[in-house]
Amino acid sequence: MPVKHDLYQDLSCSREVVQQKRANDPHLNALLDKYSDIDNQVLKAEASAQGDDDVRKLKEKRLSIKDEISQNLNGSART
Numbered sequence: 525m526p527v528k529h530d531l532y533q534d535l536s537c538s539r540e541v542v543q544q545k546r547a548n549d550p551h552l553n554a555l556l557d558k559y560s561d562i563d564n565q566v567l568k569a570e571a572s573a574q575g576d577d578d579v580r581k582l583k584e585k586r587l588s589i590k591d592e593i594s595q596n597l598n599g600s601a602r603t
Contacts, residue, residue, distance in 0.1 A: 528563070531590065535594055542556070555589060559586065559593060562585050563586055
């Protein structure tokens with residue numbers, strides 16, 4: 525069963541804080557767009573019962589993007 529992840533809870537950051545930082549950081553904005561896109565792909569893959577390997581790869585990609593977002597929000601991202 526597909527489960528939508530709460531990115532803001534995962535990041536321990538409020539939606540308002542993320543949106544404020546997003547508005548001032550084009551790279552963060554792009555990362556958040558990528559995360560949303562890959563999250564939707566994961567949900568569709570889970571709903572359509574795609575192969576476990578395909579779903580695993582999408583989830584790994586989503587986690588990688590979430591890690592980048594976290595690093596960016598915590599000020600440890602490379603510029």
